[in-house]
Amino acid sequence: MMKRGIQFISWFVSITTGVLIVCAIQFALVGEESLPGGTLWQILLSGLLTAAVTTALYPRDDCSGKKAAILRVLHYLALCAVMFFCGWMFDWMAFNLSGILMMVVSVGVVYLMTGVCTYLLQKGQAEQMNEKIREKYSDEE
Numbered sequence: 760m761m762k763r764g765i766q767f768i769s770w771f772v773s774i775t776t777g778v779l780i781v782c783a784i785q786f787a788l789v790g791e792e793s794l795p796g797g798t799l800w801q802i803l804l805s806g807l808l809t810a811a812v813t814t815a816l817y818p819r820d821d822c823s824g825k826k827a828a829i830l831r832v833l834h835y836l837a838l839c840a841v842m843f844f845c846g847w848m849f850d851w852m853a854f855n856l857s858g859i860l861m862m863v864v865s866v867g868v869v870y871l872m873t874g875v876c877t878y879l880l881q882k883g884q885a886e887q888m889n890e891k892i893r894e895k896y897s898d899e900e
Contacts, residue, residue: 763814766814767810767811767814769877769880770809770810770813770814770817770873771806771807771810773872773873773876773877774806774809774810774813774869774873775802775803775805775806775807775810777868777869777872777873778802778805778806778809778869779802780869780872781865781868781869782794782798782802785861785865797849798849801845801849801851804845805841805842805845805849808841808844808845809838809841809842812834812837812838812841813834813838816830816833816834816837817830817831817834835866835867835870838866838870839862839863839866842862842865842866843859843862846858846862
């Protein structure tokens with residue numbers, strides 16, 4: 760249970776950061792100089808919702824092959840559904856072809872950013888663990 764809570768917090772921070780970056784880029788592209796006041800709370804809520812979906816659906820470390828690929832596709836589709844809901848609730852998007860495509864691309868960008876960050880963090884942790892193991896066994900010889 761504790762591990763899931765830590766995973767949730769990690770996902771929340773990563774996803775919320777990614778959503779904030781995407782929003783900042785989109786606001787800059789349309790010439791907005793500042794975010795409307797409620798947008799920060801909306802970003803936090805969308806991060807909370809998508810972190811909950813990620814904690815529930817993202818493939819575990821022991822999941823591999825076809826099942827992991829299916830879970831990743833379902834996870835991405837669930838994230839798109841949550842963000843479409845947020846887009847509707849917060850009036851973030853136009854529900855036309857370009858608005859839907861923009862949201863799908865935005866979710867994909869955050870998905871990739873979060874995936875890369877998670878990979879780098881886990882890779883660093885694995886390297887630290889391997890180093891500790893090497894130190895332990897080199898001391899015993």
